[in-house]
Amino acid sequence: MLKVFGTMLHDPNLWLLNRRSAKGAFGIGLFCAFWPIPFQMALSAALAIPMRVNLPLAITTVWVSNPITMPPLFYCAYLVGSTVLGTEMSHFNFELSWAWLGQSLTTMGPAFLLGCLICSLVAGAIGYFSLELVWRWSVVKAWEERRRMKREDV
Template identity: 65%
Template structure:
């Protein structure tokens, strides 16, 4: 079951509620639906997390948590899913988003070399920035929706298999 697999990696909601850094949210984090793991909350969390994973901003987890709360998606899963983009996966994912953007805009991909400086970022906004941001937006929506619907489908499939196994077991015992 996806529920058992996912639950192994999520922290206990009581420990998160008692975290001193999260006290600023007050009673918002005491909503049970934010911690309950079912098909709807898990699918929503996965979609939200993948949606924000493609945003080139440093506070993706906060954005993901901020959207998970009003949508009543599983908060820890939503925040954890953002880590699809991590220091090892960011370069190929963002390069792929840039390629998607150049394809959609119909522009020629420009050769660039990444430099870790503010000057490079400012200069790149005019050259590769539009294609990169369009690609990130498209990938964000596509992968967010794909994540939502695929986890929803996997969850339904696993539940259906479990019900069939139980029915077969009951029929064998009768």
């Protein structure tokens, strides 16, 4: 499936873990986690490769949304979309049928998809900047530990 990207897969940034590639991968993975589509991992890989961020981390981070967490995440997205659009939330009974899906897309679909977009942008940004802060904090702590060890040696 990744053959489409050809030699782009040979880029070392896709496989190395550094600050830039990690925070970008984390942001992409969280962004893709809120999209109600099959193959979120493929979308994450398709974004990570041209952006030259860590591919395994981008794909793995998508699993924030898994079969257990998807219902609350998507319900939250629906709440956000309904609030932004100012529409009344409709109650529904889930049915596994094309008729129910078609009817739901026309009534709840716009609020749900807008909520997914907003939540994915916010989660991606929070993930990106949070990992930046955590990375910087760990580097500062490591330097402080080195200084402390150096002083103890003297």
